Amino acid sequence: MNIKAPLIAIGLALSLFQSTAHAQSPADLNDLEISHVAYTADNIDIRYAHLALAISQNPAIREFAATMIRDHTAVNEQALALLKKLGAQAQDNSLSQALQANSKKIIDEMSKLRGTEFDKYYAGNELAYHKAVNDLVENSFIPNIENAEVKSLFMAGLEIFKAHENHAATMVGKLK
Amino acid sequence: MTASSRRLFMTKAAVAYATAVFAPGVATLAWASQATPQEHHIEIKRFKFHPEKLEIKPGDTIIWTNRDIVPHTASATDKSWDTGKLKRGESKSILVTADMSVDYFCRYHPKMKASLNLIVKK
Numbered sequence: 341m342n343i344k345a346p347l348i349a350i351g352l353a354l355s356l357f358q359s360t361a362h363a364q365s366p367a368d369l370n371d372l373e374i375s376h377v378a379y380t381a382d383n384i385d386i387r388y389a390h391l392a393l394a395i396s397q398n399p400a401i402r403e404f405a406a407t408m409i410r411d412h413t414a415v416n417e418q419a420l421a422l423l424k425k426l427g428a429q430a431q432d433n434s435l436s437q438a439l440q441a442n443s444k445k446i447i448d449e450m451s452k453l454r455g456t457e458f459d460k461y462y463a464g465n466e467l468a469y470h471k472a473v474n475d476l477v478e479n480s481f482i483p484n485i486e487n488a489e490v491k492s493l494f495m496a497g498l499e500i501f502k503a504h505e506n507h508a509a510t511m512v513g514k515l516k
Numbered sequence: 517m518t519a520s521s522r523r524l525f526m527t528k529a530a531v532a533y534a535t536a537v538f539a540p541g542v543a544t545l546a547w548a549s550q551a552t553p554q555e556h557h558i559e560i561k562r563f564k565f566h567p568e569k570l571e572i573k574p575g576d577t578i579i580w581t582n583r584d585i586v587p588h589t590a591s592a593t594d595k596s597w598d599t600g601k602l603k604r605g606e607s608k609s610i611l612v613t614a615d616m617s618v619d620y621f622c623r624y625h626p627k628m629k630a631s632l633n634l635i636v637k638k
Contacts, residue, residue, distance in 0.1 A: 407624045411586040414604070418585050500586055503563050503625055510627075 364434050366480035371490050372423075374481050376430035377439065378497065379419055381473050382412040384443040388465065391450055398459045404466070404511055408504065415497050422493055456515070463511045470505035474498060555579065558630075560588045560602065560622075565630035573635045574614040581607040588624060592617040 369377065385408050392405035423430060446465060453461055477498050485491040553575035559566045561583040572578065580590045582602040590608075591598040596617045599608035614636050622628035 403623075410624065414586045496585055499562055500584075503627070506627060507625065 366435060366476055367484055369433060369435065369481075369484070370431070371485055371487050372428055372431040373433040373435070374485060374494075375419060375423065375490065376432055376436050378477070378481070378494070379416055379430055380436040380439050382416045382419075384439060385466075385469065386412050387443065387447065388450070388462065388469075391447060392458075392462050395450075395454065395458050396462065397455075400511060400514065401459050401462060404507060405462075407507070408466070411500055411504065415500060418493060422489055426487070426489070460512075460515050463508060463515050467505065467508040467512050470501055470508055474501050474505055477501070553577065557581065558590070559583050560590070560628075563625060563628055565590070565628065568630040569633060570630075571633045571635060572612045572616075573637075574612055574616075576612040577609050578612060578632070579607050579609040581605070586624075588622045588628070590620050590630075591623045593619040593621060598623075 364373070366374075366377075389405035389408040389412075392401055393409075396402055396405070419430075450458060450461055450465070477494060482491060482494050482498065485494060554573075554577075556570055556572060556576060556578045558570065558578060558580045560580060563584065565580075570578070580599050580602060582588050582604055585604055587601050587603050589599055589601060590610075594617045597610055597620075599610065602608055612632075612634070614634075616632070616634055618632040618634050620630055620632070
């Protein structure tokens with residue numbers, strides 16, 4: 341379990357969008373559905389971070405988790421403010437639901453781990469999750485978003501999440 | 517000495533007097549302006565400090581302003597000073613001292629680094 345755990349996490353994260361074959365294609369989503377997916381993805385990462393703060397004793401993991409809560413909360417607040425300004429509401433969709441279902445599996449797996457096993461799993465999952473979400477945002481969402489302000493927020497968000505991916509890669513390297 | 521040559525002499529004398537009297541004053545003013553404490557602005561934007569390097573001297577003030585969506589800090593690498601959490605649009609100023617630590621980073625995003633070039637006259 342201790343060796344396989346991070347690999348399982350990475351596998352789950354990478355298959356996150358492949359397992360949504362029955363769900364809508366990301367390219368078919370409208371701006372409000374895309375906003376819902378992003379909001380959901382932010383909240384999932386916040387939940388992972390809360391779990392890390394509850395279990396991990398590693399200062400680097402705890403600092404990273406605190407940053408994930410701080411940053412994803414700030415981005416979601418910005419997204420909600422923009423939707424309010426536009427007089428719109430994010431729309432739930434099958435991709436958001438698939439994300440939620442996958443995150444439950446990962447949380448179940450992580451909850452069983454302690455110590456270094458947990459830290460490696462969490463760090464590996466953060467790297468894989470940010471890679472997967474960044475790829476989705478950069479290559480599927482941003483090219484298809486129609487509203488200029490929504491697109492601009494996603495571009496700013498992508499920069500933030502790429503910084504997280506970079507930070508997670510360093511964390512994974514240090515835990516080897 | 518004709519009237520015109522007298523006027524020319526008087527003009528040259530006036531210029532010489534003015535140069536002798538006021539030129540040191542100009543130099544003093546220039547020196548004073550260099551010694552006057554200055555205010556420097558550093559913007560935090562797109563996960564970078566702008567400028568990443570800044571020349572400062574004791575008595576100056578540095579003001580960091582966060583333009584990003586997410587919070588940042590400007591924190592000395594040796595922990596001797598810290599702006600604390602800067603939310604979007606927030607600013608914090610720090611007075612430059614002669615022994616100020618010059619390398620700093622964002623505590624939330626450790627890959628964000630910058631430095632100050634502290635000039636101390638001896």
